[in-house]
Amino acid sequence: MTDLAAHLVDIRERVLGWANSLRQPRATPIVPPGNVAGRALTTVIAIMTFLASLTVGGVSLVSETAGRWQNDISEEITVQVKPAEGLDMLVALETVRQIAIETPGVVGASIMDEASTGRLLEPWLGEGVDLDELPVPRLVIIGIDSDDPPDFAALGEELRRQVPQSELDDHRAWVSRLVAMARSMVLAGSFVLALVLIATILTVVFATRGAMSGNRQIVEVLHFVGARAGFIASEFQRHFLRLGLIGAATGGVLAMMVFALIGSWTDSNRATPEADQISALFGSFSIGWFGYAGVVGLIVTVATLTALTSRWTVTRHLAEIDMISPVEG
Numbered sequence: 001m002t003d004l005a006a007h008l009v010d011i012r013e014r015v016l017g018w019a020n021s022l023r024q025p026r027a028t029p030i031v032p033p034g035n036v037a038g039r040a041l042t043t044v045i046a047i048m049t050f051l052a053s054l055t056v057g058g059v060s061l062v063s064e065t066a067g068r069w070q071n072d073i074s075e076e077i078t079v080q081v082k083p084a085e086g087l088d089m090l091v092a093l094e095t096v097r098q099i100a101i102e103t104p105g106v107v108g109a110s111i112m113d114e115a116s117t118g119r120l121l122e123p124w125l126g127e128g129v130d131l132d133e134l135p136v137p138r139l140v141i142i143g144i145d146s147d148d149p150p151d152f153a154a155l156g157e158e159l160r161r162q163v164p165q166s167e168l169d170d171h172r173a174w175v176s177r178l179v180a181m182a183r184s185m186v187l188a189g190s191f192v193l194a195l196v197l198i199a200t201i202l203t204v205v206f207a208t209r210g211a212m213s214g215n216r217q218i219v220e221v222l223h224f225v226g227a228r229a230g231f232i233a234s235e236f237q238r239h240f241l242r243l244g245l246i247g248a249a250t251g252g253v254l255a256m257m258v259f260a261l262i263g264s265w266t267d268s269n270r271a272t273p274e275a276d277q278i279s280a281l282f283g284s285f286s287i288g289w290f291g292y293a294g295v296v297g298l299i300v301t302v303a304t305l306t307a308l309t310s311r312w313t314v315t316r317h318l319a320e321i322d323m324i325s326p327v328e329g
Contacts, residue, residue: 032237041207044246045200050303052196053255053295059189061259062290066182077152083135083164092163098140099107105150108143142267193298200251200302201309207240208238219314220321229318237311244306245299252299260289 079096083089083107100109117138120125144150156168219232 002058013145022172038239041248042201042242044203045244045302046251048196048200048203048253049248049251049299051251052193052298052302053252054258055189055196056294056298057255057259057287059186060287061184062185064288064290066178066185075144076147076170077144077170079140079142080137081140081161081163082137082167084165087165089138092165095163096140096159096166097163100140100155103155103158105130105140105145105148107145110141111139112139122157135324153250186221195300197302197305201305205313207310212327219318223318223321229315232313232318233311235309236314238308240310241303244303248299248302248306252295256292256295259291277287 079100081089081092081096097109097111100106118134121136152168152170159166159168223229223230
């Protein structure tokens with residue numbers, strides 16, 4: 001009887017202490033703010049946010065680059081004049097240029113000179129190519145009004161009628177390939193981003209359950225003495241929101257630093273072959289304000305998902321306690 005009385009007194013003191021914590025919830029937080037599990041969760045969230053931010057920035061970069069390529073191609077078409085026996089190349093090129101200039105929707109036309117043509121052939125034929133001895137096609141570059149483009153079919157037919165050796169290339173095949181590539185990259189990036197967010201949610205669920213296991217007695221006694229489920233869940237939500245913000249901000253800022261450093265390196269090393277290749281593909285390698293805004297939005301999304309997932313997990317666990325308690329009683 002003495003042991004039972006002492007046990008009851010001990011329970012009464014614990015209940016009174018936890019009841020006092022209800023009146024001053026911030027003085028005694030339910031979830032320890034700096035435990036090892038919290039630091040591990042912050043690290044995991046930082047890593048996943050870093051990878052997701054790289055995905056967002058990469059998709060933004062590829063999309064902007066493809067859009068720039070598409071605009072450059074759509075504003076310019078070329079006419080190729082193939083050499084033939086008895087053809088005066090200079091006269092044929094000038095005829096093509098005049099036809100193009102007189103076509104509505106064309107803003108300009110220029111003949112690519114021999115020096116420029118030779119530079120195009122240097123990677124394959126070397127320097128000092130004599131175009132008079134080597135019959136190669138010559139090009140006429142035509143600038144078009146992208147808002148009011150010409151009738152390409154009619155222009156091509158007129159060119160073939162007056163210069164049968166000419167061939168119009170409006171680059172539609174390249175444009176369609178660029179659009180298809182950009183869409184594929186966006187879909188792949190969205191899929192990877194969805195996987196990262198799902199992994200974040202699952203990680204938070206298990207971390208929240210682990211935190212509840214370490215504070216199970218406190219949570220259950222507070223719940224049994226009348227603490228609202230919303231109060232207990234809000235304590236966990238506040239704790240995991242802080243962890244989510246720290247982890248997501250760390251990963252997102254690191255990803256933005258990576259893009260900024262690569263962009264700075266590219267700008268300062270334009271004379272090197274490596275930087276020239278990156279510049280040819282991606283320009284200045286800058287993800288722009290849209291990309292940085294996407295990373296910031298991702299940070300907010302990950303932190304919000306972390307807080308809401310922890311709240312949902314705690315609420316569901318307390319509901320399971322309410323369902324089991326009557327059966328055990």
